[in-house]
Amino acid sequence: MPEPAHQTIRLSIGSRYENIELVQAVLDETLESLPIDEETGYWMGIALREALTNAIKHGNGLDPEKKVDVCLAVDEIGVDITVEDQGSGFDPDAVADPLAPDNLLRTEGRGIFYMRRFMDKIDYDFGADGGTKVRLHKKFGAPGISAEADQGGANED
C-alpha cells in the first residue's frame, strides 16, 4: 500500500451528544483509505467518543454555546486526533484508578482508561486561558488492540 497522503480535517461542534455521531462518521470515512484494520479502527472510534464525551460533558458542561474543536491529522507515521474544549481544565493524574477494588462498581471514571488502552499514546495540554486539549495518537502498523482479559495489567499511568 502506498504511503498515506498527508491530510488534516478540522471540525468545530456544539456541545451536544448527537454531534459525537458526526465526528465518528468523519473518522470512519478517513480511516477507510488508511492502513488501519477494521478492528483497530473500531477501538479508535471508541477512544474518540470518550474524548468527545469528556469535552462535551466535563469540559463544556453541556453548554451548547461552547464549542469542541476536533482535528484529525494523518501523516506517514499515523493518525493524530486532537479534541479541545472550552472548559476550565482538570488534573488527569487525579482521576481515580477504575481498576481499584473500591472503584469497580463506580458508574463513571473509565473514559480516560479506555482512551489510553485503545490508542498508542494520549497526552493533554491546558491552555493559559482555559480549555483542555487531548491528543490521541495511533501509529500505522502498531500492534493490534487487545481487548482480551487483562486482570490487573493495565493502569492509569
Add this chain to the structure above:
Amino acid sequence: MKIEKRQRDGATILDLQGRITIGEGDVALREAVLAAVGEGATSILLNMGRVRSIDSSGVGELVAAYTTVTNRGGKLRLFSMPSRILGVLQITQLVTVLDILEDEDEAVASLA
C-alpha cells in the same frame, strides 16, 4: 438503541439492540431496567447479543443496573455477549463483578 421486553420462566428478559452509548442508549437502558424493577421484576436478564457498541457511559449504566437490582435483593444477568462488548468489560475487570452467561438457556437456568 431499541429494547424489547419479554418474560420467560419468571425472568424479565430485555433484548437490547444497537449502541449503549452516551445520550441515547445509556438512558434507554436505565429507563428499561428501572421500569422493570418498578413493575416488580426481581430476575432481570439482559440479552446483549445485538449490542453493536458500548462506551464508558454504557458500561456505567450496566454497573448501575447491576447495583440497582442487587441492592433490592434481585438478580441481574447478562448473556450472549459479543466479543467486543465482553472485551470492554474485561479490561476494566467488570467480568469479575457482573454475572455473564453464555446464552439465554444458561442465564435462565442460573436463576433457579
